[in-house]
Amino acid sequence: MFMSMNGGLWSRREEPVATTPPAPPDRLHHSVAGEEAGERFKFLVCVDGSPQSRAALRFAALRARNTGGLLALLHVCEPVDCQGWMRVADTMEAEQREEAECLLQDMAGEVWALTGLMPELNFRRGAIGAEILEAIREDGDIHALVVGAAPALARRGRLISWLAGELAGSLDIPLVIVPGNLTDRQIDRLA
Incomplete structure (x- = not known):
């Protein structure tokens, strides 16, 4: 479900897709002296x-x-519903996957440029809330879920609404909600 060392993307329901992320230095893929990879905090x-x-x-x-x-990125695409038009649905899902792959690669590039870290990439298809929970459960090493919230003047996002309404206490890891109207400088000071 995550990006492999050779850069392939996959989810639990789909086959690997070859991608070419920026090449990270070897030191980022090795654990810190005396520290196992499973002991590192993963967002x-x-x-x-x-x-x-x-x-x-x-x-x-x-x-x-x-x-x-460590850092992992998750993008969830909702299933395409074109009953009776299977070929159209397949084409739309392929387009969604290409767009998701580009988005994840762009965001991984931003992380790389900002921090020198290469995040794991995770693409899933399904209901967003259920796929988030399943990704956390399957990985087993995630220590915090981080989501962005739209500013108060904007419409409340589906993800935040779902997290607030459905998860209420069922997560066994911290949920970090970052206000989307913070400036880069504010975020830099908080992080």
């Missing part, structure tokens, strides 16, 4: 390309760098 960030998800990404990337932690 999972839900990304969709919106300003609020970019704020969440910046915060989590800087926290990961500042704490010697």
Whole structure:
């Protein structure tokens, strides 16, 4: 479900897709002396390309760098519903996957430029809330879920609404909500 060392993307329901992320230095793939990879704090960030998800990404990337932690990005596409038009649905899903792959690669490039860290990439297809929970459960090493919130003047996002309404206490990891209207300078100071 995550990006492999050779850069392939996959989810639990789809085959690997070859991608070419920026080549990270070898030192980033090895554990710190005396520290196992499973002991490092891993942040999972839900990304969709919106300003609020970019704020969440910046915060989590800087926290990961500042704490010697790891970073994973998650993008969820909802299933295409074209009953009776299977070929159309297949084409739309392929286009969604290409767009998601480009988005994840762009955001991984932003993380790389900002911190020198190469995040794991995770693409999933399904209901967003259920896929977030499943990604956390399957990975087993995620220590915090980071999401961005739209500013108060904007409409409340579906993800935040779902997290607030459905998760209420069912997560066994911290949920970090980063306001999407924070400036880069504010985020840098907080992280």
